[in-house]
Amino acid sequence: MLFSLLVTAREGIEIALIVTILLGYLRRIDQKRHFREIWYGVAAAAALSIGVGAGLEIASRELNGRVLAAFEGSTMLFAVAVLTWMLFWMKRQWAGISSELRHHIDTALSRGSVAALALLAFSAVGREGLETTLFLFAGSTNQSSDVAFVLGGVLGFAIAAGAGVVLYYGSARIPLRQFFLVSAIALMVLAAGLLSNALAELQEAALLRDLGPRPWDTESLIAMTSRAGKFLHTILGYDSAPALAQIALYWGYLVAVLTAYLAWSSGGPRRTTTTQGGGEPVPVALSDR
């Protein structure tokens, strides 16, 4: 549940920000009649993401045994790669995304192309939506309960939608930079767990044979089959007797990626917003109202 909540809250707020920027700008330039096209684009993006998610789910139900484990393991690895890339990309690009989106709106309107507006919303939101789908699928293979997983996802999106409304009406300030930092760290922890779980899946698929010795066994403390064990397995990649390769990959990834991520803003909180993203000295894209 916590896994899906974290993923949808983070991705949902990114989507909410994009939509808020698009709608906010249209409102400001007195083009509210084009809200419709934006929502068409968002709806199409949602449909695409749900469709891809359904496709992955159906594919995984068709598979079993070795092939399923191989499919799940490689999806997890792919999700970690995309997640890591996305977090770094976001940090670099986010400051400039507002002006970029506004520029695209101007271009679309000057060409008189309303379809381009819908396409703009579709592509910006669709990317986030596909990321959400991929992470949710990768994290759903070992969850303890379907209901809780769905509930977490819905709750995360609800939080994001609420934040979107607040952002649009500008009635309160949301500490976005802190949210992005905290959620990025949380997602990296999830990703490290996914990596360790991916190795176990690939071993079940007989694609990896020997992952090295298993230095400890905490099964008697927290059994893998217990609810606590399954919960920690999904969130932290808990394994009661992890192999050396799993331990090394988990901590290697976590330390390397966290260090790199934090070092990227070592010049203080202002640096990400003043030196990158087209030189717009704006904290996370929202100071233009």
Next chain:
Amino acid sequence: MPLLLVAASVALLLALTACRDDGGASREIKITQTDQGCTPAEITAAPGEKLKLTMSNDTGHIYELEGEGGAHFEEVVVPEGKTRSANFTAPDAPGDYTLKCYDPGVLSTEIKVRVAGPS
């Protein structure tokens, strides 16, 4: 942000309160995986009987035990040299069912679960 914190805390609490497992007494069945496959070849249970499967692994690689068809037993992975246990409830309808022992890429053997007797 406070909303998010509240939601995350609620989620965590829900997850943790759901963590208590019932530890009712049940008959223990020992299953051993060797390089020749799984033993025993057959186990017998009353309809709906609650069993505790204790699975040990004497091989040098992981193996999995999983229910097939009507036998609902979620996959358990037993690492090399380790012992794991999990609860298994026999199906309610009398008949023969299967638990599959699977050693990835090497071999798989089956344990017949014979469900018989008064329900």
